[in-house]
Amino acid sequence: MQETTDRTQFLARLGAAMAGASYPVTFVRQTLERVSAGYGQHNEVVALPNNVQVVGPTSREGTPVASASVGSALRFDQTFPLAQLVTRTVEGRVSPAEGQRDLNRIIARRRPYPAWVTVLGYGVFSAGLALVMEPTVLNLVAATVLGFMVGVMWTVSERVPVLAPVTPVLAAVLVAGLCIVGAQYLSLDHVGLRALIPPLAVFLPGLAITVSVIELAAGDVISGASRLVAGFMQLAQLAFGIFIASHMLGLDDAQLTSQAVNKLGPWAPWLGVGVFVVGIMLFLAPPLAFLPWLAVLAYTAYVAQYLGDLLLGGYTSGFFGALALTVAALMIARRRDSPPAVAMVVPGFWLLVPGSLGLIGVAELFGADGDSALPATLISMIAIAFGVQAGLVAWQLVRRRRQRH
Structure with a gap:
């Protein structure tokens, strides 16, 4: 009985850690059931985004039940050792006691770099994204400086939950307010919404929306719908901050525009992707060995989106980017030391972003282009969602075909 209880408790904690690393609950449940079968016992698993419960087999002594709540989300650097633990557990190479110790080490793991590197990394990340979204000298400088500011705020919020x-909301108010004040000081006739996105990108719910699509497609409606609502609420928070700043400073709604501008040349976005990758390495602090794979993911997503834009236009180009990104992430996730595919999708989604275009659309609802913003935003998000689903289906079909041969 004690052995069964230990296994049940370990599986519940492992599932909670996986949920904290943004594994879809579908995968969490399937993984725990597979491990249970390896233990030679049948467990009932209930997995939700914030809680995992494992019910062990009934015996004379009773029925062991273990429940583990998901605390704070795991950082990107923590998902790498967690992925290794999940792999070893599925292969039957980890005892419950060893697994508990490994989980304790993963959760207690500190950031590999000091706080100032995190702040520096976010500034570089913001600069790279600015080169991708709206390459102008003014926007590049503003994104870098504001990126440092938001990086400090992000670091403080991590230490003071x-x-x-x-x-x-506070970051959106400050970023939008400083951009508006700067535009007024320089006598600019508008404030580009695209200029506001890079410093705020860390708050965009790209991962939540991605995971929600996967869960909804798998029939986990409760988890998928809750994540989707949470994602839209996060977008609304950012848009609300922009709205508050614009009205406090007397900016006319018509002066908020989303028109893309490139004053540096066609090379700028391609360089921006590289700068973006360097920023991710410093900000999220994955192992250095992950750098080439991260570059592959980022450029795969951007190239696919770029080609999709040439073929079908901007709003549906996200389908191709999401499709290519999903397949590439699934391929790289097969490596033993890689994090889950869904975690690797995050950097690429900051380039595609249901997030960035979604935030532009939601913000425009408050402005002059409100009538056309919502349909465009929904089309872009649906295109990216279908891209993720298409990537998952394509991957599963290829794997089944290989297994037959």
């Missing part, structure tokens, strides 16, 4: 719920 009570500030985390208000940080996105």
Whole structure:
């Protein structure tokens, strides 16, 4: 009985850690059931985004039940050792006691770099994204400086969790306010919404929307719908911050525009992707060995989106980017030391972003282009969602074909 209880408790904690690393609950449940079968016992698994419960087999002594709540989300660098633990557990090479110790080490793991490197990395990340979204000298400088500011806010909110719920709105107010004040000082006739995105990108719910699509497609409606609603609420928070800043500073709604501008040349976005990758390495701190794979993911997503834009236009180009990104992430995730595919999708989604275009669309609802913003935003998000689904289906079909041969 004690052995069964230990296994049940370990599986619940492992599932909670996987949920904290943004594994879809579908995969969490399937993994725990597979491990249970390896233990020679049948467990009932209930997996939700914030809680995992494992019910062990009934015996004379009773029925072991273990429940583990998902605390704070795991950082990107923590998902690498977690992925290794999941792989070893599925292969039957980890005892419950060893697994518990490994989980304790993963959760207690500190950031590989000091706080100032995180802040520096986010500034570089923001600069790279600015080169991709709206390459102008002014926007590049603003994105870098504001990126440092938001990086400080992000670092503080991580250390003082009570500030985390208000940080996105506060960051949006400050970023939008400083951009508006700067535009007024320079006598500019408008403020580009695309200029506001790079410093705020860390708050965009690309991962939540991605995972929700996977879960909804798998029939996990409760988890998928809750994540989707949470993602839209996060977008609304950011848009609300922009709205507050614009009205406090007397900016006319018509002066908020989403028109893309490139004053540096066609080479700028391609360089921006590389700068973006360097920023991710410093900000999210994955192992250095992951650098080439991260570059592959980022350029795969951008190239696919670029080609899709040439073929079908901007709003549906996300389908091709999401499709290519999903397949590439699934391929790289087969490596033993790689994090889950869904975690690797995050950097690429900051380039595609249901997030960035979604935030532009939601912000425009407050402005002059509100009538056309919502349909365009929905089309872009649906295109990316279908791209993710198409990538998953394509991957499964290829794997089945290989297994037959």
